[in-house]
Amino acid sequence: MIKYTSKINKIRTFALSLVFIGIIIMYAGIYFKTNFLIMTIFMMIGFLATLSSAVVYFWIGMMSTKAVQVVCPNCNKITKVLGRADACMACNQPLTLDKNLEGLEFDDQYNTRKGMKKLAKK
Ligand SMILES: [Zn+2]
Structure with a gap:
């Protein structure tokens, strides 16, 4: 991974x-x-x-x-999420604020509108 x-x-x-x-x-x-x-x-x-x-x-x-402050589900530390998808600052657990992306493989493309369009076509 x-x-x-x-x-x-x-x-x-x-x-x-x-x-x-x-x-x-x-x-x-x-x-x-x-x-x-x-x-x-x-x-x-x-x-x-x-x-x-x-x-x-x-x-x-x-x-x-x-950035949005969230509690990491993996290490229970408070971390900040920038954009639609980001990683935990303490344990690098991929995090997302978008319910549609939950459970999906983390991808940097989720953060750009162009990337979202590209991924939607898949
Ligand atoms: Zn964490």
């Missing part, structure tokens, strides 16, 4: 990796300190990556206020 990760967790992981990428790029810039221009470019890109991670963190904060 494929493991599903909660969307909020996925985006958090992405934001965290952006911070590390940013730091690595800025660190790499130090090796070019003989060339001021290249060093500045590295520093700028690294700084932008770190900055965009802050934006992503802010965005996920906004998203989680809109």
